[in-house]
Amino acid sequence: MEISRQSSGDLIILRLAGRLDANWCNHVESALSATVRDGEHRLHLDMSAVSYISSAGIRVLLACHKQLRAINGLFGVIRPSEAVRSVLELSGLQMLIAAETAAESSAEDNGKKLASASAAYELFALGAGGMKIETVGDPATLARGCGGAQPTTRRFDAAKVALGVGALGGSFSENAARCGELLAVAGVAAFQPADGSSRPDFMLSEGALVPEGQLVLGLSAQGTFTSLLRFEANDEDRRIGITELMQTALESSGANAAVVVAVTETAGLVGASLRQSPASEASASNDRFGFPQIRDWLSFTSERSFRDSTSLMVGVIAKPGSAFDALLRPLARGTDLLGHLHAAVFPYRPLRKGRIDLQPAVTSLFDGQSLQSLLHLISDPRGFNGAGESEFYRGAVWIAPIIT
Amino acid sequence: MLALSGIRKTFHPGTVNEVRALRGVDLSIEPGSFVIVLGMNGSGKSTLLNAVAGSFFVDEGRIELAGHDVTKWPEHKRARLIGRVFQNPFSGTAPTMSIAENFALASRRGQSRGLGWALSPNLMQPLRERIAALKMGLEDRLDNAIGSLSGGQRQALTLLMATWLKPELLLLDEHTAALDPKSADQVIQLSDEVIQRDMLTTLMVTHSMQQAVSLGDRIIMMHRGQVLHDIRGAEKKRLRPEDLLDRFDEVRRRELLDESAAAMLNELYI
Numbered sequence: 001m002e003i004s005r006q007s008s009g010d011l012i013i014l015r016l017a018g019r020l021d022a023n024w025c026n027h028v029e030s031a032l033s034a035t036v037r038d039g040e041h042r043l044h045l046d047m048s049a050v051s052y053i054s055s056a057g058i059r060v061l062l063a064c065h066k067q068l069r070a071i072n073g074l075f076g077v078i079r080p081s082e083a084v085r086s087v088l089e090l091s092g093l094q095m096l097i098a099a100e101t102a103a104e105s106s107a108e109d110n111g112k113k114l115a116s117a118s119a120a121y122e123l124f125a126l127g128a129g130g131m132k133i134e135t136v137g138d139p140a141t142l143a144r145g146c147g148g149a150q151p152t153t154r155r156f157d158a159a160k161v162a163l164g165v166g167a168l169g170g171s172f173s174e175n176a177a178r179c180g181e182l183l184a185v186a187g188v189a190a191f192q193p194a195d196g197s198s199r200p201d202f203m204l205s206e207g208a209l210v211p212e213g214q215l216v217l218g219l220s221a222q223g224t225f226t227s228l229l230r231f232e233a234n235d236e237d238r239r240i241g242i243t244e245l246m247q248t249a250l251e252s253s254g255a256n257a258a259v260v261v262a263v264t265e266t267a268g269l270v271g272a273s274l275r276q277s278p279a280s281e282a283s284a285s286n287d288r289f290g291f292p293q294i295r296d297w298l299s300f301t302s303e304r305s306f307r308d309s310t311s312l313m314v315g316v317i318a319k320p321g322s323a324f325d326a327l328l329r330p331l332a333r334g335t336d337l338l339g340h341l342h343a344a345v346f347p348y349r350p351l352r353k354g355r356i357d358l359q360p361a362v363t364s365l366f367d368g369q370s371l372q373s374l375l376h377l378i379s380d381p382r383g384f385n386g387a388g389e390s391e392f393y394r395g396a397v398w399i400a401p402i403i404t
Numbered sequence: 405m406l407a408l409s410g411i412r413k414t415f416h417p418g419t420v421n422e423v424r425a426l427r428g429v430d431l432s433i434e435p436g437s438f439v440i441v442l443g444m445n446g447s448g449k450s451t452l453l454n455a456v457a458g459s460f461f462v463d464e465g466r467i468e469l470a471g472h473d474v475t476k477w478p479e480h481k482r483a484r485l486i487g488r489v490f491q492n493p494f495s496g497t498a499p500t501m502s503i504a505e506n507f508a509l510a511s512r513r514g515q516s517r518g519l520g521w522a523l524s525p526n527l528m529q530p531l532r533e534r535i536a537a538l539k540m541g542l543e544d545r546l547d548n549a550i551g552s553l554s555g556g557q558r559q560a561l562t563l564l565m566a567t568w569l570k571p572e573l574l575l576l577d578e579h580t581a582a583l584d585p586k587s588a589d590q591v592i593q594l595s596d597e598v599i600q601r602d603m604l605t606t607l608m609v610t611h612s613m614q615q616a617v618s619l620g621d622r623i624i625m626m627h628r629g630q631v632l633h634d635i636r637g638a639e640k641k642r643l644r645p646e647d648l649l650d651r652f653d654e655v656r657r658r659e660l661l662d663e664s665a666a667a668m669l670n671e672l673y674i
Binding site for chain 2: 139142198217272289290291292294295298299300301302303327328329330340376378379380381382385386
């Protein structure tokens with residue numbers, strides 16, 4: 001099986017030559033998914049030189065068709081050979097055969113184009129609004145212990161955005177020993193239990209069910225997002241760093257501080273998560289984060305991890321001087337941008353282009369129990385020894401300026 | 405069945421080659437338990453098995469096996485209770501002796517061997533049956549020298565020999581690591597059958613996550629001469645290879661978190 005690729009406008013044409021059978025369908029499947037990963041959502045498959053297609057091959061075509069339809073893309077077979085045409089028609093799958101000329105991508109409402117050296121941006125205004133923010137807990141308690149403080153149980157409904165250290169579930173007495181990195185947005189809450197379990201746990205609003213939990217330390221915001229920033233790294237760099245992305249997001253909002261939520265196709269994440277709950281009373285030490293005992297308290301990725309994943313990021317970014325500076329840290333040396341960002345990691349899935357809604361974009365990530373990890377993002381500034389910063393291929397950032 | 409308490413062993417103490425191979429291992433294994441020992445290179449897995457087998461005496465701690473305190477027993481005395489299969493197919497058998505002769509020796513392990521006929525009919529009949537059950541076509545080659553067989557065949561025979569007398573404890577030290585994938589599968593399957601059938605208490609060292617997940621009822625994960633994780637019961641049953649890889653990754657991350665990373669995290673983590 002030979003596969004060649006050419007592009008015409010925003011349409012990619014893959015030309016197959018050979019037999020599309022069980023032996024070759026994985027090869028074709030990886031070529032298709034590699035194309036989608038490159039951000040190409042409009043695909044034509046030239047099958048004029050395909051002499052045979054089996055059900056294994058049909059399944060690959062159907063899967064790609066379904067995936068691209070779900071993200072408003074385009075998939076179709078063009079110039080099918082007689083063998084391919086008859087198999088597709090007899091099996092009732094004519095819809096896989098595309099018209100000879102592809103419809104232009106429908107001109108949806110376009111956002112305001114911004115460009116930088118390393119990425120293309122598109123900004124959509126969502127209306128007036130903003131978020132009020134509340135700080136929870138004292139950061140010093142992380143290293144010292146919480147001394148038996150009893151946080152209240154809060155509801156993470158659709159209007160709330162929260163991040164910090166906490167746990168899900170109704171009773172703090174049961175949760176004290178498992179508090180870890182937590183994030184909540186769009187009626188979904190997830191946290192990484194710091195009790196030795198390797199998988200993060202999560203709750204979705206369903207019917208009358210609203211996720212509940214306790215935040216020991218962190219930031220909680222409520223209100224509406226005012227803009228959506230789409231970004232795509234340019235062809236040369238292929239990826240964009242978190243600092244540049246957050247700087248652009250804050251500048252585009254015109255505010256000094258903002259709540260951000262991002263769904264991104266991710267090149268790699270750098271971050272840390274708690275190994276033990278800071279709220280448990282087990283430790284007598286006052287200096288949990290000293291060396292080497294920090295190894296028992298924090299797990300640090302030490303290099304860019306979760307390559308080619310999709311992630312949900314929740315955070316607060318601000319210029320210095322905000323009322324919640326104590327909960328923010330510099331995003332990089334040489335900038336005055338501060339931030340506190342958490343990310344939940346999922347297996348890769350492509351994200352629909354253009355103007356998209358927050359709620360479905362977030363909740364669809366949680367389909368199929370595929371949440372892999374949840375961490376506090378850190379940009380490691382240590383030159384050659386450092387892990388560097390988190391990087392992304394493309395994605396969507398919802399922005400809410402913080403109002404008082 | 406096997407109880408280790410406070411086992412420590414340092415090789416070449418006081419020299420530049422000093423290696424603190426075991427740094428306080430406490431482990432208790434019930435009769436009939438099949439325990440997989442995992443760990444990175446140099447974590448002390450093989451040293452642990454050798455300490456139990458008596459290849460050296462431990463510096464500190466106590467080893468109890470089948471009701472005996474064997475801490476001070478020499479290796480050959482412990483061999484009455486222990487069957488072993490090594491990674492190298494050339495260990496564990498006498499290459500110039502025939503298959504039958506090797507089994508004659510194995511069948512008298514720990515007993516006085518005397519001057520009687522070693523290859524008695526009482527041995528030959530069950531031997532032929534057990535070897536035929538391997539389906540390797542070896543039952544007709546009992547007079548061939550073991551050295552003429554392939555690694556997989558030798559490892560299968562070594563396993564049969566090591567378990568011939570139903571030892572109190574079976575030690576398998578990466579016994580399929582030197583084999584081609586197909587032979588490794590055969591030997592692993594045979595090991596599992598023998599262990600299940602005779603309900604042998606077993607310690608098996610492996611590097612294969614798949615083996616660790618699909619075999620045994622308990623996993624011991626070694627790191628730097630200590631038991632880092634002890635996974636058993638329901639937790640062992642739900643385990644997938646990815647979970648084990650995560651745990652290894654976690655160990656590596658822990659090592660990479662050095663003083664400079666600690667200083668950076670103190671500055672930047674909240």
